[in-house]
Amino acid sequence: MAGLGGGRRISLAPRGPRLKDVPAAWILITPVIVLFSIAVLYPLVETIRLSFFDIEGLRPAEYVGAGNYVELFFDAGFRNTIVTTLVFTLATTAISVSLGWFLAMLCAFAPGRTLPFRVMIFAAFGVSEAVSGYMWVSIFRPDEGGLLNTIVGVVSPGFSHAWLGDPGTALWAIIIAASWSAVGLPLMLCFASVQAIPKTVLEAAYMDGAKPLSIMRHIMVPLSLPGVRVAIFINLLGALRAFDIIYVLTGGGPVRSTETIGYFMYRESMTQFKLGYGAAATVVLLIAVLIISIPAIIQRTAGAK
DSSP, X not given: OBOSSSOOBOOOSOOOOOGGGHHHHHHHHHHHHHHHIIIIIHHHHHHHHHTTEEOBTTSOOEEOTTHHHHHHHHOHHHHHHHHHHHHHHHHHHXXXXXXXXXXXXXXXXXXXXXXXXXXXXXXXXXXXXHHHHHHHHHXXXXXXXXXXXXXXXXXXXXXXXXXXXOTTTHHHHHHHHHHHHHSHHHHHHHXXXXXXXXXXXXXXXXXXXXXXXXXXXXXXXHHTHHHHHHHHHHHHHHHHTOOHHHHHHTTTOSTTTTOOHHHHHHIIIIISOBHHHHHHHHHHHHHHHHHHHHHHHHHHHHHHO
């Protein structure tokens, strides 16, 4: 491109990184690499290494190769834990995302008036699982002083049920408690997706005589799917790694009916002092997280390109 004065050419080609900027870049990124190595990489490698050893209490570690994984495969308790984890993860994700998506559709018709409502629901997402667990303990109390028993007692006087002490209801009680605290994120993600819909599209639908339900079904729901997919991914990972709320509400009981993989590895490592066996369960959980995460990451990366 010719200059205005003396015919000087100005290149518009993108300039690559200059060599003198490389040392500065390494200086800036080194603290992040060090912290990541200490907080994530080293524990990960050490956990994988420990999973190949038989470590019980203060006894010297004994290398067993894949023995811990073979034992996990034949452990009926661990197989039951996998089933419990799948039920808890899928049910919690389905309930929280469906409810958050539905509420987002309703709030989208009156964004200003529903702001306090959205803030209250999203605030529950910011409460730690341990704190919300103690709140749900009072709700699920087995006597008539429990909130749930009191509500049911209005219809059936004198009703009393140990919701967390009955193997038939304990898992679903935890699913309800976990879903309550997880609704806020899908609500905000789906609401943001709906708000990103061009106003001209909604105005055109109104001018054509479309009813609110038709607009929700044919416009808002399809165009909010990107937010739904992100919410499903995040809530799946959160439910798969759940520990705090299970520890507070049931401690994996009764008779291990609410024990997920996260609680199983805690029990084996910290209460049974079988560190190698617990590490093997941790690796299994890590593999499950990777199975869920990698396809989603690949899809998002391909979409960005």
